Amino acid sequence: MKLPLGTVKPSGWLKSQLEAQASGLSGNIDDFWPDLVNSSWRGGDGEAWERGPYFLDGLVPLAYLLDDYQLKEKANRWIQPIIASSSDSGWYGPVKNKDRWPIAVANKVLTQYFEATGDTNAFNVLINYFRYLHxxxxxxxxxxxxxxxAMENAVTGYWLYRMTGExxxxxxxxxxHKNSSDWTSYYEKFPWDSAASADRKIPLDWGPVGLTAxxxxxxxxIKYPGLYYQQSINERHRNAVFAGIEKYDAHHGQAGGRFSGDxxxxxxxxxxxxxxxxxxEYMFSLGELYAIFGENSLADRLELLTYNALPGTTTPDMWAHQYDQQSNQVLVSGAKRDWSTNGDYSNIYGLMPNFACCLANMHQGWPKFIETMWMATNENGLAAVSYGPSVVKAKVGKGREVTITEETxxxxxxxxxxxxxxxxxxxxxxxxRIPGWADSVEIRYGKKTITVxxxxxxxxxxxxxxGDQITMQIPMKLRFEKRYNNAVSVLxxxxxxxxxIDKEYKSVKINYDNFGYKGSVDWEISPKKPWNYGLMIDTGNTMRxxxxTENEIGKFPFSDKGDMIWSADSGKYIVSQQNAPIIIRSRGIKIPAWTLKNYSADVPPLSPVAPEGDPETIELVPYGCARLRITEFPVMDITLMEEVIK
Incomplete structure (x- = not known):
């Protein structure tokens, strides 16, 4: 069971990450982006749809996890007009909004706000709105x-039911559930296989069919059948969730636990x-699903997304984001790429490189992950769901308060x-939780040592x-995952x-006004050295x-040397000299025939690849630290291992 907002707090490098987020777009965007500055959700006459609620869905937990007075005051200046907008019918929000969708997001905002503050006015707005729906x-x-x-409303609905029993x-x-899109049947049949995508059979529009792709x-x-399972207790709904995740991986899976969609x-x-x-949104879905099913694979994937895909698509200082990230991302620029529908600037790190939804919605990622790191168990205990530096303060047993500090x-x-x-x-x-990738875990507490x-x-x-302590040692052996065209990823x-990849940042101004506010810059990033390497791997002896090398974690945990970091003190960008927290040195060979295609790395050549040159020392860094990257590597012919690896 999920714990209320504020029960789990970040510490260590995770707190640094949230502080970077608060100093970046999340803490500043509603001071200069017109869609938020003039939002109808805060009493203005501007945008009245999803952008205000999306922003608050991240701002509210960020403010209360950091216990930041200014952020809490900023959030309150939004929340109070929303509460005041509640009508006798139960409908609330801007007068000119007639759509139920943004209210589904606002519902989640008010839920979190109530958990953090106990403000019954927020609770009453939610009850009245659900009576309106009823x-x-x-x-x-x-x-x-x-x-x-539509079933996004069920997140709040089941929360209200647990609170009231009504x-x-x-x-x-x-x-x-009965009168909205049938996602359970969708996952059972799943029409969008890889061939459909390649042949462009997926309707690239916003009609009823295109919306399912x-x-x-x-x-x-992906969480909707699982949410309804709480009420139906029908295995069909549970099975649909795991079938859907499996089909995403099989047909659209990408490194970092995500699936493609551009x-x-x-x-x-x-x-x-x-x-x-x-x-x-996938992160949020996985947290909700873990609270329902307690399945390890869900938490494993949540960590993959959080520690790879999330930081990999923002700058380390979180002043810029991409609309689309790529596993093999060797050039960040405005150019016509092979996206299904997105615009030419979609992989630029900037303020609004494509549609504005991501600019509004990106803020929930880190805060909501931290909320789900610990959960309550049915036995009145606590469960460590995802690992990272944190502090949980909750009632256990017969209502006794305890604090567990996680140092790591x-x-x-x-x-x-x-x-x-x-x-x-x-x-x-x-x-x-024992991560699914771990061969064994050693746990020590008191005078006991157990190996799991x-x-x-x-x-x-x-x-x-x-003063009691529990220590966990989770050996992290290198692993290799087979990817596209028999390429491999290293984990x-x-x-x-x-x-x-050595890189060069260039500030640009794309097809909108980036307002020039503090650190708000659009970045093109180009490689300064070759990127087209194949890996030399001995799968029988992976460490060979x-x-x-483990390095100190810096103020911006997912930065690497050469990244551009906004300095609020100097009011300008500086070049980071901080190495990534981990660097892996290995050997690779250039593949001359592997080049760009439509401004992206072409698909990796089919492995194994016959070498045409000499081996070179190459370095690997965490995906989240690499703004340019190759993550799916061709594999060089194994017969040369003895000659090239020393």
């Missing part, structure tokens, strides 16, 4: 966003894009220490007292690794030829 005719057409995404809320959710709709909808589902080539909105540099390091603080000794279970192999989790039930723990 008493109104269904209006969830599958040709429109509100119908395709059965009419379940009736409301059942009506929404829209990448963000898919990232949201704007529509677009196959497995590592040069296809993935929209940022789909990354943060995970995912950059394999050691985790949990320290318990409680006024008096208290007996309760602590459930520790082949289990999804281990539960430690003790009478815990202040260590939950991190994917990419070729470290690879040397791992």
């Amino acid at each position: 008493e109104s005719p269904p209006d969830w057409p599958n040709k429109d966003w509100r119908g395709v995404r 059965k009419w809320i379940l009736e409301t959710i059942e009506s929404i 829209h990448v963000v709709n898919n990232a949201m909808a 704007e529509h589902l677009s196959g497995k080539s590592p040069s296809q894009g993935t929209e940022l909105c789909s990354v943060v 540099d995970y995912p950059f390091n394999d050691l985790i220490t949990l320290t318990i603080s409680t006024e008096n000794p208290v007996k309760f279970p602590i459930e520790l 192999k082949g289990k999804p989790s281990v539960t430690l039930t003790e009478k815990w007292k202040s 260590r723990g939950p991190l994917y690794f990419s070729l470290r 030829g690879f040397r791992v």
